[in-house]
Amino acid sequence: MSAKLVDARSNQEYPLKDGVTTVGRAPENDVVLPARSVSRFHAEIRRERPGWVIADHGSTCGTFVNGVKVEGSAVLRDGDALRLGVTAHLPEGAFNLVFRAGAGSEGLAARLKRAARAIVERRKVDSGRMVFERGGGLLVVRLEGIFRKPEVDELAAGLRRELAERPLHVALDLTAVSHLNSYGLAVLVEMAAAQRERGRELRAFGASGTVHKILLMPGAGSPIRLCADEPEALKP
Numbered sequence: 001m002s003a004k005l006v007d008a009r010s011n012q013e014y015p016l017k018d019g020v021t022t023v024g025r026a027p028e029n030d031v032v033l034p035a036r037s038v039s040r041f042h043a044e045i046r047r048e049r050p051g052w053v054i055a056d057h058g059s060t061c062g063t064f065v066n067g068v069k070v071e072g073s074a075v076l077r078d079g080d081a082l083r084l085g086v087t088a089h090l091p092e093g094a095f096n097l098v099f100r101a102g103a104g105s106e107g108l109a110a111r112l113k114r115a116a117r118a119i120v121e122r123r124k125v126d127s128g129r130m131v132f133e134r135g136g137g138l139l140v141v142r143l144e145g146i147f148r149k150p151e152v153d154e155l156a157a158g159l160r161r162e163l164a165e166r167p168l169h170v171a172l173d174l175t176a177v178s179h180l181n182s183y184g185l186a187v188l189v190e191m192a193a194a195q196r197e198r199g200r201e202l203r204a205f206g207a208s209g210t211v212h213k214i215l216l217m218p219g220a221g222s223p224i225r226l227c228a229d230e231p232e233a234l235k236p
Contacts, residue, residue, distance in 0.1 A: 134162075
């Protein structure tokens with residue numbers, strides 16, 4: 001039996017992928033929860049051997065595990081209760097789901113070790129990190145981790161600082177970015193539009209999962225140029 005989410009009210013089962021399973025109101029998600037209080041791209045559950053982690057994607061109403069709001073990400077254990085779509089009118093949430101780890105899950109001692117290790121790892125990845133590289137008429141920015149409002153604002157400030165001397169094409173390496181919300185998308189679209197006015201581009205490559213889906217939301221008119229790979233993005 002593979003890992004899954006089970007609706008506590010209807011007993012409907014949602015199987016989880018071995019990699020990343022996206023959860024939200026939008027039909028593009030792997031687990032679609034049709035309620036207005038559930039964000040379009042609400043959260044994701046990913047396999048981090050030998051266990052599972054849930055990460056909130058900056059949802060409006062939050063994600064709760066055993067009654068505790070998830071800040072960034074949280075380790076999941078078999079039997080954990082998940083609540084999504086919590087509002088004043090829905091204090092118990094629009095959806096109540098139970099996480100089932102499936103057969104072959106580790107024992108209590110192994111779970112405790114994993115949880116302790118996850119706390120350390122979370123401290124390392126909760127904040128987005130960035131490295132700026134110049135060369136060949138390009139500004140390449142290597143990004144890693146979770147990008148919420150503080151990290152996105154720091155990225156925007158860094159780009160303005162680096163581009164103050166002269167306009168350059170910008171290439172964002174999103175290969176190692178695990179979270180980008182709608183606020184981050186709005187900031188990137190604004191900066192890409194400013195780049196276009198200067199006759200330059202803001203390019204992005206390497207995005208996957210929910211990050212890639214969010215970048216596709218503006219549609220064909222987006223000023224962000226999504227490149228298939230790094231060589232395409234780094235062309236002069």
